[in-house]
Amino acid sequence: MSPSGALSSDQIKLGRRHLVTPEGVDLQIELADVGSRIGAFALDLMIMILVLIASAYGLLSMLSFNGELAVTLLVLIAFFLRSFYFTVFEMSRRAATPGKMILKIRVAARGKARLSAASVFARNALREIGFFLPIGFLFGIGDNGVDGWMNLLASIWAGIFLFFPLFNRDRLRVGDLVAGTWVVKSPRPILAADLVTTDTPEHADVFAKFTFTPAQIDKYGIRELHVLEDVLRAKDTDVLADVAMRIRTKIGWVWEDGESNTAFLRAYYTALRGRLESKMLMGVRRKDKFDTR
Amino acid sequence: MSRRTLTLKSKRFREERQGDWKDMETMLKSIESRSVRGLTDEELIKLPKLYRATLSSLSVARATSLDQSVVSYLESLSTRAYYVIYGSQQRLRDRIYNFFARDWPLAIQSAWKDVAASSFIFALGIVIGFVMVSNNPDWFYSFMDAGMAGGRTPAASEEFLRDAIYDNDPDSDGLGAFAAFLFSNNSRVAIFAFALGFAFALPTVVLLLYNGLSIGAFIAVYTGKDLGFEIGGWLSIHGTTELFAIALAGAGGCLIGRAVAFPGEMTRMESMRSKSEQAAIILGGVVFMLLVAGLLEGFGRQLVQNDWTRYAIGGAMLTFWLVYFFLPRKALETIKSNTP
Numbered sequence: 202m203s204p205s206g207a208l209s210s211d212q213i214k215l216g217r218r219h220l221v222t223p224e225g226v227d228l229q230i231e232l233a234d235v236g237s238r239i240g241a242f243a244l245d246l247m248i249m250i251l252v253l254i255a256s257a258y259g260l261l262s263m264l265s266f267n268g269e270l271a272v273t274l275l276v277l278i279a280f281f282l283r284s285f286y287f288t289v290f291e292m293s294r295r296a297a298t299p300g301k302m303i304l305k306i307r308v309a310a311r312g313k314a315r316l317s318a319a320s321v322f323a324r325n326a327l328r329e330i331g332f333f334l335p336i337g338f339l340f341g342i343g344d345n346g347v348d349g350w351m352n353l354l355a356s357i358w359a360g361i362f363l364f365f366p367l368f369n370r371d372r373l374r375v376g377d378l379v380a381g382t383w384v385v386k387s388p389r390p391i392l393a394a395d396l397v398t399t400d401t402p403e404h405a406d407v408f409a410k411f412t413f414t415p416a417q418i419d420k421y422g423i424r425e426l427h428v429l430e431d432v433l434r435a436k437d438t439d440v441l442a443d444v445a446m447r448i449r450t451k452i453g454w455v456w457e458d459g460e461s462n463t464a465f466l467r468a469y470y471t472a473l474r475g476r477l478e479s480k481m482l483m484g485v486r487r488k489d490k491f492d493t494r
Numbered sequence: 495m496s497r498r499t500l501t502l503k504s505k506r507f508r509e510e511r512q513g514d515w516k517d518m519e520t521m522l523k524s525i526e527s528r529s530v531r532g533l534t535d536e537e538l539i540k541l542p543k544l545y546r547a548t549l550s551s552l553s554v555a556r557a558t559s560l561d562q563s564v565v566s567y568l569e570s571l572s573t574r575a576y577y578v579i580y581g582s583q584q585r586l587r588d589r590i591y592n593f594f595a596r597d598w599p600l601a602i603q604s605a606w607k608d609v610a611a612s613s614f615i616f617a618l619g620i621v622i623g624f625v626m627v628s629n630n631p632d633w634f635y636s637f638m639d640a641g642m643a644g645g646r647t648p649a650a651s652e653e654f655l656r657d658a659i660y661d662n663d664p665d666s667d668g669l670g671a672f673a674a675f676l677f678s679n680n681s682r683v684a685i686f687a688f689a690l691g692f693a694f695a696l697p698t699v700v701l702l703l704y705n706g707l708s709i710g711a712f713i714a715v716y717t718g719k720d721l722g723f724e725i726g727g728w729l730s731i732h733g734t735t736e737l738f739a740i741a742l743a744g745a746g747g748c749l750i751g752r753a754v755a756f757p758g759e760m761t762r763m764e765s766m767r768s769k770s771e772q773a774a775i776i777l778g779g780v781v782f783m784l785l786v787a788g789l790l791e792g793f794g795r796q797l798v799q800n801d802w803t804r805y806a807i808g809g810a811m812l813t814f815w816l817v818y819f820f821l822p823r824k825a826l827e828t829i830k831s832n833t834p
Contacts, residue, residue: 280678
C-alpha cells in the first residue's frame with residue numbers, strides 16, 4: 202500500500218497493477234491469483250455438469266411420448282451451456298460467472314478500455330480450443346481414428362493452454378491474450394471499525410492511563426504500525442501478549458499492575474499513528490523503525 | 495496525550511466521509527444485483543457524485559491516513575465503482591439492436607477481404623473434393639467420416655441416396671435431433687475456425703479446406719448417380735446460410751491471423767487485440783446464422799420437397815444475407831458522435 206506513487210517491483214510481482222482513472226487516481230488493482238481462477242473454473246464446470254444432469258433427468262420423463270424433442274432439447278441445452286455459460290455471465294455488469302463471483306474475481310479489460318461484449322465472447326471462444334477440444338480428444342468423443350499419439354498430442358496442446366497463465370506476468374489465459382482482457386480481484390469492500398475509537402468514556406479513561414513520551418513513540422515507523430494494526434485486528438491473545446512484551450521492552454515501559462495487553466497496544470497504536478500521521482502532513486513518511494527522519 | 499487521540503486527523507476524516515462511502519456501497523450493491531438493466535434517474539444523478547467523493551477520499555486517505563483498513567476499503571470500493579461507471583451502460587435490448595443494426599454487418603463489411611479470401615478457400619475445398627471423388631470414389635473415405643455420412647457413400651444405391659434427400663415419411667424419427675446436433679457441431683467448427691486464427695490463420699485455412707473437401711466429396715457421390723440437380727436443392731435450402739456462416743467464421747479467423755502475421759506499426763499483440771473484437775462480433779453473428787440454418791434444415795427441408803422451391807429458398811436466403819451485410823450503412827463513428 203504505497204502512497205499514490207509508483208508501485209514497487211515487489212508489488213508488481215505480487216500482482217498489483219496501475220489503473221489510472223480518467224479522474225487521475227491510481228486504483229492499483231490486484232490481479233486474481235491462479236489458484237482462485239482454477240477454483241472458479243472448477244466450480245463453473247461443476248455447475249454446468251449439474252445443470253446438464255438435472256435437465257437430462259427432467260427430459261427423461263418426456264422421452265416416452267416425444268423422444269425426438271427430448272433429445273433435440275438436450276443437445277441444444279448442452280451446446281448453449283458449453284458455448285454461452287461463460288459468455289452470458291461475463292457480459293453482465295459483474296463480469297463474472299457464478300464461480301468467479303464466489304471467489305470474488307472478475308473479468309476486466311486490460312488498460313482503460315471498457316469491457317465489451319465482443320471481448321468476452323472472444324475470450325470464451327478460445328476456451329473451446331483450449332479446454333473442450335483436448336478434453337474431447339482425451340475422452341475419445343471423436344471416436345474412430347483417435348489413438349494414443351492423438352491423445353498425447355491433445356495432452357500437450359491442452360497443457361500449453363492450461364499452464365499459459367503461469368508463464369506470463371499478467372497471468373493471462375490465451376483467451377485473455379487475444380481478447381485484451383485479464384482477471385482481477387474484486388473483493389467486497391468491508392470497512393472495519395477504526396482502532397482509534399476513544400469516543401466511549403470507558404475507553405477514554407483507559408487510554409488516559411497511558412502517556413508516552415515522544416522518545417517512546419518515535420521508536421517505530423509505518424511498517425511496524427501496520428503490523429501492529431494487523432495484530433490488533435487478529436485478536437490472538439498469545440500474539441498480543443508477545444507483541445506487547447516486545448514493545449514494552451523496546452520503549453522501556455514500566456509495567457503497571459493489572460495493565461491489559463490490548464489496552465496498552467491500542468493506546469500505543471493510537472499514539473504512534475497520531476505521531477506518524479502528523480509527520481506525514483509535514484511531508485515525512487517514516488517507512489520503518491530504521492528510517493530515522 | 496489522550497487529547498491528541500481525539501483530534502487524530504485521519505479519524506475525523508473518516509467520520510466525516512464514511513456516510514458517503516456507505517451510500518456508495520449500497521448503491522453499488524443494488525446496481526450490480528440488477529445485472530444489465532439501466533440506471534434509474536436518481537442513480538444517474540447520485541452515482542457520479544458519490545464516485546468522485548469516493549475517489550477523492552481515496553486520494554486523501556492515501557496521503558494522510560495510516561489506517562490500512564480504510565485505505566484498502568476505499569481501494570476496493572473505488573475499483574468496483576470504476577468498473578460500474580466505466581462499464582457498459584447499454585441495456586440488453588439496445589445491445590442486441592445495435593448488434594444486428596450496425597455492429598455485425600459493419601464488422602463483416604470492413605473485413606470484406608477476409609470474407610472473400612475465406613469464401614474462396616472454402617469453395618476451393620469443395621471443388622477439389624468434388625473433382626477428386628468424381629475421378630476416384632475411393633477418395634471419399636479419406637474425406638468423410640463414414641458415420642457422419644450415414645450410409646450415403648459411393649457404394650450406396652441410387653434409391654437409397656434419393657430417399658435420403660426426399661424424406662417422404664413425416665413420422666421419421668431423429669431429424670429434429672439431427673438438425674440440433676448438426677447445429678451444435680457446425681457452431682463448434684465455426685468457433686474453431688475463429689479461435690485457431692491466432693496461429694497466423696493457418697489452422698483456419700486447413701479447417702476450411704477440410705470441410706470444403708468433405709462437402710465436395712458428398713456432392714460428388716450424388717452427381718455420380720445423376721442426382722446432381724437434386725442434391726443441389728437439398729443442400730442449398732439451408733446450405734447457403736450454413737456454408738456462408740462457416741466461411742464468415744473463417745473470415746474472423748483470417749482477420750486475426752492476418753493481424754498477427756502482418757502487424758504493421760503495432761506490436762503483434764496490439765495488432766491482434768485491435769482485430770479480435772471485430773472478429774468476435776463476426777463470430778457471434780455466425781452462431782446466430784447457424785441457428786437459422788439449423789431451423790431451415792430441421793423444418794424447411796422436411797416441409798419443402800420440391801427442388802425448385804428449395805433452390806428458391808436457398809437463393810433468397812443468400813441474397814438476403816448479402817444485401818443485409820453489404821448494404822451501405824452509416825459508419826459507426828458518425829453514429830457514435832451523433833448520439834450523446
